[in-house]
Amino acid sequence: xxxxxxxxxxxxxxxxxxxxxxxxxxxxxxxxxxxxxxxxxxxxxxxxxxxxxxxxxxxxxxxxxxxxxxxxxxxxxxxxxxxxxxxxxxxxxxxxxxxxxxxxxxxxxxxxxxxxxxxxxxxxxxxxxxxxxxxxxxxxxxxxxxxxxxxxxxxxxxxxxxxxxxxxxxxxxxxxxxxxxxxxxxxxxxxxxxxxxxxxxxxxxxxxxxxxxxxxxxxxxxxxxxxxxxxxxxxxxxxxxxxxxxxxxxxxxxxxxxxxxxxxxxxxxxxxxxxxxxxxxxxxxxxxxxxxxxxxxxxxxxxxxxxxxxxxxxxxxxxxxxxxxxxxxxxxxxxxxxxxxxxxxxxxxxxxxxxxxxxxxxxxxxxxxxxxxxxxxxxxxxxxxxxxxxxxxxxxxxxxxxxxxxxxxxxxxxxxxxxxxxxxxxxxxxxxxxxxxxxxxxxxxxxxxxxxx
Numbered sequence: 001x002x003x004x005x006x007x008x009x010x011x012x013x014x015x016x017x018x019x020x021x022x023x024x025x026x027x028x029x030x031x032x033x034x035x036x037x038x039x040x041x042x043x044x045x046x047x048x049x050x051x052x053x054x055x056x057x058x059x060x061x062x063x064x065x066x067x068x069x070x071x072x073x074x075x076x077x078x079x080x081x082x083x084x085x086x087x088x089x090x091x092x093x094x095x096x097x098x099x100x101x102x103x104x105x106x107x108x109x110x111x112x113x114x115x116x117x118x119x120x121x122x123x124x125x126x127x128x129x130x131x132x133x134x135x136x137x138x139x140x141x142x143x144x145x146x147x148x149x150x151x152x153x154x155x156x157x158x159x160x161x162x163x164x165x166x167x168x169x170x171x172x173x174x175x176x177x178x179x180x181x182x183x184x185x186x187x188x189x190x191x192x193x194x195x196x197x198x199x200x201x202x203x204x205x206x207x208x209x210x211x212x213x214x215x216x217x218x219x220x221x222x223x224x225x226x227x228x229x230x231x232x233x234x235x236x237x238x239x240x241x242x243x244x245x246x247x248x249x250x251x252x253x254x255x256x257x258x259x260x261x262x263x264x265x266x267x268x269x270x271x272x273x274x275x276x277x278x279x280x281x282x283x284x285x286x287x288x289x290x291x292x293x294x295x296x297x298x299x300x301x302x303x304x305x306x307x308x309x310x311x312x313x314x315x316x317x318x319x320x321x322x323x324x325x326x327x328x329x330x331x332x333x334x335x336x337x338x339x340x341x342x343x344x345x346x347x348x349x350x351x352x353x354x355x356x357x358x359x360x361x362x363x364x365x366x367x368x369x370x371x372x373x374x375x376x377x378x379x380x381x382x383x384x385x386x387x388x389x390x391x392x393x394x395x396x397x398x399x400x401x402x403x404x405x406x407x408x409x410x411x412x413x414x415x416x417x418x419x420x421x422x423x424x425x426x427x428x429x430x431x432x433x434x435x436x437x438x439x440x441x442x443x444x445x446x447x448x449x450x451x452x453x
Contacts, residue, residue, distance in 0.1 A: 070117045070118060070121065070124065070125070071115055071116070071117040071144075071145070071165055072115065072116050072117070072125060072126070072127075072142035072143055072144055072225070073113055073114075073115055073142065073143055073145065073163035073165050073198075073225035074109075074113065074114045074115070074116060074127065074128060074129050074140065074141075074142040074143075075112070075113040075114075075129075075140060075143075075161040075163050075198050075225075075227055076109075076111060076112075076129040076131065076138075076140045076161075076229070076238065077111050077159055077161070077200065077229050078111050078131060078133065079108065079109065079110045079111055079131065080108075080109060080129040080130055080131030080138075080140070081106055081107065081108055081109070081129065081130050081131065081360065082105065082106070082107045082108075082109045082114055082116075082127065082128075082129050083104070083105065083106055083127050083128060083129075083130050083358035083359070083360060083407075084103070084104065084105045084116045084125060084126070084127030084128075084142065084358055085103050085104040085105070085125070085126060085127060085356055085357075085358045085382075085408045085410075086103040086118040086119070086120070086123050086124070086125050087118065087123045087124050087125075087354065087356060087410065087436045088118070088120055088122075088123040089103070089118060089119050089120035089123050090102055090103055090118075090119040090120075091103045091105050091116055091117070091118060091119065091125055092116070092117045092118070092119050093105070093107070093114055093115070093116055094114065094115040094116075094117075095109070095112070095113070095114045095115070100119050103125075104358055104382060104407050104408045105127070105358075106358075106360075106407065109129060112198065113161070113163045113197075113198040114129075115165050116142055123436075124356070124434075124435075124436045125142070126142065126355075126356045126357055126358065126433075126434035126436070127141075127142045127357075127358045128140050128141040128142050128238075128358070128431065129142075129238075130360045130429065132426050132427075133233050133236050134233035134234055134236075135233070135234050135336075135337065135426065135427055136231070136233060136234050136235055136236040136237070136336075136337045136338075136426070136427040137337065137423065137425065137426045137427040137428065137429045138229075138236050138237045138238055138427075138429060139237070139238060139360075139423075139429045139430070139431050140227050140229070140238035141227065141238070141240040141431075141432055141434070142434075143163075143225040143226065143227055143240055143241060144225060145163075145164075145165060145166070145223040145224055145225045146219075146223060146224070146225070146226075146241065146243070147218065147219045147223050148216075148217075148218050148219070148243070148244070149216070149217050149226055149241035149242065149243060150214055150215065150216045150217070150241060150242055150243070150244060150265055150267070150324035151214070151215045151217065151226050151227065151228045151239055151240075151241045151242075151342075152212065152213070152214045152215075152228075152239060152242075152263040152265055152299060152324060152326040152342075153203075153207070153212070153213055153215075153228050153230040153239055153340075154211065154212050154230060154231075154261070154263070154301075154328045154338070154340075155207055155208075155209075155210045155211045155212050155213055156204070156207070156208070156230070156231060156232075157204045157208075157230070157231060157232055158202075158203045158204060158207060158213070158228050158229065158230050159200060159201065159202050159203065159204070159228065159229040160174070160200075160201040160203055160215055160217075160226065160227075160228050161198055161199070161200055161201075161226065161227050161228070161229065162191075162193055162198065162199045162201065162217060162224050162225075162226050163193075163197075163198040163199075163224060163225045163226070164193040164194065164195060164196065164197060164198075164199075164222060164223075164224050165196065165225065166195060166196075166222055166223065167195050167196075168195055168222060169192055169193065169194055169195060169221065169222065170192070170193045170195075170219055170221055170222030170223065170224050171190055171191070171192055171193075171219065171220050171221040171222065172190075172191050172193060172217055172218065172219045172220070172224055173188065173189040173190055173191070173217075173218055173220065174188040174189070174191070174201075174215055174216065174217050174218075175188070175215070175216045175218075175267070176188075176203070176206060176207070176213055176214070176215055176216075177213065177214045177216070177265060177266075177267060177297050177298055177299045178207065178210045178212070178213050178214075178298070178299055179210065179211060179212065179298060179299060179300055179301075180298075181295070181296075181297050181298060182297040183206060183207070183213070185206065188201070190220075193222075193224060203215070203228075211301060212263050212299050212300070212301045213299055214263070214265030214267070214299035214324060215228070216265070216267050216324075217241070225241070226241045227239060227240055227241065230338070230340060231338055234336050234337065235330075235336045235337055235338045236337070236338070236427075237337075237338050237339055237340040237429070237430075238340065239326060239340040239341075239342060240340075240341075240342040240432065241342060242324050242325065242326060242342040242343050242344070242345065243324070243345040243347070243348070244267065244322040244323060244324050244345075245322055245323075245345035245346050245347065246318065246319050246320070246321065246322055246323075246346070247316065247317070247318050247319075247345070247346040248316070248317050248323070248324070248325035248343035248344065248345050248346070249314055249315065249316045249317075249325075249343060249344050249349060249368075249370070249418050250262065250314065250315045250316075250317075250325060250326065250327040250341055250342075250343045250344075250418075251314050251341065251344065251366065251368060251418035251419055251420040251432060251433070252312070252314070252341060252366040252418075252419065252420025252421060252422060252430055252431075252432070252433075253308055253312065253313050253314065253315060253327060253329060253341075253366075254312050254329065254339075254364060254366065254399075254422035254428075254430075255281075255308075255309065255310060255311045255312045255313075255399065256309065257305065257308070257309050257329045257330060258305065258309065258330055259303070259305045259328075259329070259330045260303070260304050260305050260308050260309065260315075260327060260328070260329050260330075261301050261302065261303050261304070261305075261327065261328045261329075262276065262301070262302045262304060262315060262317065262325060262326070262327055262328075263299060263300075263301055263325070263326045263327070263328065264292070264294055264299065264300050264301075264302060264317065264319075264323055264324070264325055265298070265299040265323055265324040265325075266294040266295070266296060266297065266298050266299075266300075266319075266321075266323050267297060267323075267324070268296055268297070268321055268322070269296050269297065270296050270321075271293060271294065271295050271296055272293075272294050272319055272320045272321040272323060273291050273292060273293050273294065273319065273320050274291075274292045274294060274317050274318065274319035274320070274323060275289075275290075275291055275292070275317070275318050275319075276289050276292070276302065276304065276315060276316070276317055277315075277316045277318070278304075278307065278308055278313045278314070278315050278316070279313060279314045279315075279316070279368045279369070279370065279395050279396060279397050280308065280311040280312070280313040280396070280397055281311040281312055281313070281396065281397050281398070281399060282311060282396070283393065283394075283395060283396050284395035284396070285307070287304045287307035287308060287315070288306075288307055289302055289304060294319075294323065301328075311397070311399075312364070312366045312397055312399035312422075313368070313397055314366075314368035314370070314397060314418050315327065316370075317343070324343070325342075325343035326340065326341065326342045326343055327340070327341045327343070328340055329341070329428065329430065330428070337427030337428045338428065339422070339428040339429060339430035340430065341420065341430040341432060342432070344418050344432075348435060349370065349416050349417070349418055350416065350417055350418065350419075350433075350435045351415065351416040351417075352414055352415065352416075353412070353435055353436060354410055354411060354412040354435075354436040355410070355411050355412075355417070355418075355419050355433035355434060355435050355436060356408065356409065356410045356411070356433060356434060356436050357408070357409055357419075357420070357421060357431050357432065357433045357434065358407065358408055358431075359402060359406060359407050359408065359409065359421060359423070359431070360423060360425070360429075361423065361425050362401065362402055362404055362406075362423075362425070363401075363402050363421040363422060363423045363424075363431070364399055364400070364401055364402070364421065364422045364424075365379065365399070365400055365401075365402050365409055365411075365419070365420075365421050366397060366398070366399045366419065366420055366421065366422065367379075367392065367397065367398045367399075367411055367413070367417060367418075367419040368392075368396070368397040368398075368417060368418050368419070369392040369393070369394065369395065369396055369397070369398075369413060369415065369416075369417050370395065370415070370416040370417055370418065371394060371395075371413075371415035371416055371417070372394050372395070373394050373415075374391055374392065374393050374394055375391070375392055375394075375413040375414055375415045375417070376389060376390070376391050376392075376413065376414070377389070377390050377391070377392050377398060377411060377412070377413045377417075378411070378412050378413075379409055379410070379411050380408075380409070380410040381402070381403055381406040381408065381409060382406060382407060382408040382410075384405070385403055385405070385406055388400075392413070402421070409421070409433070410436065411433060418433070419433035420432045420433050421433070
């Protein structure tokens with residue numbers, strides 16, 4: 001019989017062929033069931049294994065880990081002296097080329113941006129660019145990169161410097177707020193800052209005639225460091241950026257200031273309120289400004305001159321919602337020069353760690369103990385200088401002159417504190433002490449779809 005051809009129905013051959021066909025069908029069905037059983041067992045085993053694998057080993061959300069405490073951008077629109085120090089080891093300075101140099105560092109630099117970082121990744125670097133222009137001195141702090149920050153200026157002439165230290169392009173949007181509300185700035189949205197470059201934005205035409213302005217810089221791709229040059233010869237300084245927080249503290253407000261003004265920016269779309277407290281050399285006190293109302297999308301100025309001019313102090317602003325805080329100080333006996341200092345948010349106040357700064361020369365060091373109990377402060381002035389140890393009462397400020405040859409100061413108290421230095425060789429310069437710690441953060445890999453305001 002040819003293959004595939006059946007015998008006539010009912011014959012013995014037909015019955016035999018049907019039995020053979022049924023046996024083959026049953027055998028194939030058993031094989032399929034066995035295969036399905038093996039697959040089902042494998043799935044059960046896989047699920048059991050996944051159930052006992054620690055969650056940390058499963059795929060994580062898309063993000064890029066970044067080191068945000070090591071590298072800082074140091075930008076200025078005019079030549080100056082780069083002053084920098086590392087908590088240990090050498091410094092790495094990157095500009096037109098990369099150099100590894102001894103710490104502390106004092107090096108002439110041109111206009112533009114340099115980047116500093118410690119050669120030892122377990123250390124931290126701090127510093128800035130110091131200069132003298134006519135009767136005014138200025139200091140542009142080396143700033144950490146952020147995805148959201150606010151720079152505040154006292155109106156008049158202002159230039160915003162936005163530095164991108166990373167290897168890929170950053171995209172930022174900038175919103176401006178003045179005393180009467182948000183300013184038109186649609187052309188400042190989705191600005192592209194190429195890798196390893198600094199964008200220079202002249203804000204003078206936009207803010208001329210306004211007494212104070214806040215610029216919020218948000219990155220939808222990458223991260224940037226921002227500072228602002230404010231004023232002109234005779235009253236010039238650079239303002240570091242700060243973050244939005246419910247509690248911010250401005251350090252190192254020097255005694256003898258004829259005018260001290262706090263700038264408060266509410267970038268939210270609803271009104272908020274804030275209160276000011278002070279930590280002076282004689283202890284904590286109320287400056288007497290009461291409750292301050294800040295309308296939505298406003299930057300306001302609060303004069304605290306009468307209460308803090310007699311003693312060096314730190315000023316803390318506590319708000320009902322997140323705001324940004326900076327201080328503007330002026331000293332009459334030194335002419336018209338202005339000193340600018342950004343507030344430290346509650347997340348960046350030094351707590352149990354150290355803070356460091358580099359000095360251009362003799363200065364007044366101002367350290368405020370924010371703890372509820374007394375703390376011993378230790379100040380290391382660098383090689384060749386004996387360390388200083390003093391006890392600061394709870395909620396009090398210590399002000400002292402630095403040794404003649406000291407070019408650095410590393411401060412620690414074992415508790416929460418803020419510190420800075422007032423330099424009065426020419427005009428007035430306020431230098432913030434920067435926390436000495438290397439921190440890790442996460443940078444979203446995907447840009448935000450909409451920033452809003």
